[in-house]
Amino acid sequence: MIRLINRVSLVFAVIGVTSVTFSQNKPLAIKAGKLIDGKSTAAQENVTILIDGNRISEVGKNLSIPANAEAIDLSNATVLPGFIDAHTHLLLQGDITSEEYEEQIYKESIPYRTIRAVAAARTALMNGFTSMRDVETEGAMYADVDLKKAINRGIIPGPRLWVATRALSVTGRYGPSGYAWELDLPKGVQIVDGTAECLKAVREQVANGADWIKLYADSRYYIDKNGGLSSWTNFTDEEMRTIVSEAHRLGKKVAAHAIGRNGIKMALDHGCDTIEHGDGFDDALIAQAIKQGVYWCPTMLVTEYVAPGRAAAGAEIWTKMLPMLHAAVGKAAKAGMKIALGSDAGGYPWTMNQAGEFVLMVKAGMTPMQAIKAGTIVAAELLGQAEQLGSIEKDKLADLVAVPGNPLDDVSLFEKISFVMKDGVVIK
Secondary structure, three states, X not given: OOEEOOOOEEEEEEOOEEEEEOOOOOOEEEEEEEEOOOOOOOOEEEEEEEEXXXXXXXXXXXXXXXXXXXXXEEEEEEEEEOEEEEEEOOOOOOOOOHHHHHHHHHHOOHHHHHHHHHHHHHHHHHXXXXXXXEOOOOOOOOXXXXXXXXXXXXXXXXXXXXXXXXXXXXXXXXXXXXXXXXXXXXXXXXXXXXXXXXXXXXXXXXXXXXXXXXXXXXXXXXXXXXXXXXXXXXXXXXXXXXXXXXXXXXXXXXXXXXXXXXXXXXXXXXXXXXXXXXOOOOHHHHHHHHXXXXXXXXXXXXXXXXXXXXXXXXXXXXXXXXXXXXHHHHHHHHHOOEEOOOOXXXXXXXXXXXXXXXXXXXXXXXXXXXXXXXXXXXXXXXXXXXXXXXXXXXXXXXXEEEEEOXXXXXXXXXXXOOXXXXXXXXXX
């Protein structure tokens, strides 16, 4: 069991989270039995991490520990950088079926959904995810921007957030569908048709606080004559080119929901920065993504969760997608593609632990160290935050987690995180 030495005081509890603080102006010395720093190829033994304020001041063995430092003894644990989930939906609570989805966007108000998102953010932090990219609110407008603001101001506990607000799709390619044509029902995304609407939507989302622009590159997935996973593309070339170029002009990157080959190819050809899901990745597309330096969030956990239910509801393609996704991840990992952990939490209930994504990555053929880096330094690079986050190094932000045992032998240990520090503050 992890022990806290010289603990000074317990401060306020916010929504059930008790933070631990230490004497002001005193450094902390964390004694790690094992250290996986996010960059090295192997774990290190008996390492000390010195923390001054919210920054790591030194990392190493046999360090000279300041006389006034307060110690945290993690000698029976493995210490790692705080985890990063690069694909989440805090404003969703799981939706295998269209009925579950519509229950949320039509019967729950945005304030109610935001309250639920506050609880989800707390859960993610307690599970060791100290940073996340939230890739759209599904009809909750700019509530993710407010959530991020409340976390940054210390009003509620949660991970650092990078948010994509509303996401973009086109008429007829995003649910809900099947209702009487007289009804003009709200959609879970911002619908844009033509380059003028695409241009305005990007500017509007950035003006309202979007850190990323999210677009839906494809829909309607099917097995093609070559046995691959294909799809219908949603945007015209001109529309997607407009979205990506304007986002980049405004200093924002673009995340592309792209499941089938066609959507992946179009997103890559037009310069999208990340591919989300990507079940249809084949050798040629993997090679193109590597050449362009594009990141991939495979979101394996959500696919495992929704596939049986969606297949039972008539969409059998989802069970066929599972082995394709596993095979693609294994190939991409061996080829050296930039794979970042993205669990699609919110697509499944927040009662499920996001760390299950690590387990599925290893199951698909990634080594435990590759999976760990996917959820730390690679995800930090995806966010453009590698100088601040993703590894345990001098001068980086003090985001740390610890787990009993050796996760290089069993990554499922990450579902039992016993210590969480964010910004130099012990959360758990």
